[in-house]
Amino acid sequence: MPERPLLGIGAPLPGTSEPTERADAARNRQLLLDAAHLLVREHGVDALTMDELAKRAGVGKGTVFRRFGSRSGLMRALLDHSERKYQAAFMFGPPPLGPGAPPVQRLVAFGRARLLDIEVEGELHRAAEISEAGDRYTGAPYNLLKAHVSMLLREAGAVGELPLLADTVLAVLDAPLVMYQMRVLGYDREQIGDNWAAFVERIAGPRSPVE
The missing domain is CATH 1.10.10.60 (Homeodomain-like)
Structure with missing residues (x-):
């Protein structure tokens, strides 16, 4: 089926x-x-x-x-809509974001794709008044991301408590932090993406050569 x-x-x-x-x-x-x-x-x-x-x-x-x-209901629906499109891309889309690429390449692509709409995501979280704690970390959207990152870390041979490591990795892509880095510190999206790639490679090992 x-x-x-x-x-x-x-x-x-x-x-x-x-x-x-x-x-x-x-x-x-x-x-x-x-x-x-x-x-x-x-x-x-x-x-x-x-x-x-x-x-x-x-x-x-x-x-x-x-x-x-209401407008708040619209914000929440838009967050869910964006999240579902992103999930579909990394679960079923073409590599390197989707299946078929080495795990570290997929982790790098995961972060770069997340950064594309980070400002939209951050602004929507603010407007929808979604708290930083509570449902954000126990709900299905975050835990699907965490499960995906944990799987790639495991496949890449990362060492440590994978649930804790996955939380740490995802924190680097936290929308308020990235928006602060862009708007206050003056980094652009490419610099933050390069930092993400270097961070992932230090944790999970160098990217496998593209075949």
Whole structure:
């Protein structure tokens, strides 16, 4: 039986119109979230209002409120949307981020991909008022990342308590820290990415040559 895609829609129910409605609703929701992501990337999180999203997506404001309930609900949905796309990339996408590359190469690609939208992620966490503790470290999104990093560290032959080591590795990519490094210390994304690569290689060993 083929594996169900991470973002897949449920199988149609024979003899009903519900599947089409569900598929349309899911597709429209994804279009709204893609438009919201672009707004945040282009103009910052403060520009993401229900009015602006409705205008960008070409729908009525009531549609946006029905989908997300409030601006805070929209922020949370957008965080979840971004997280799922990222998860799909490292679980099922092409190497080196996805399967098929040596583990250290995959760890390096994991960090560089995470940095691409780090400002969006950090601003969304702030706007959605998600705490630094509590659910952030016990919830499914963080623990999926941690399990993935732990697996790659194990495959690379890293030494130590892997759960603790995975937490330490992920802390280097923490959005508030990276945003401080960029906005206050003046480092650019490439410098931070290079530092991530060097850090990973010190912990897990040098990258295997590309075959």
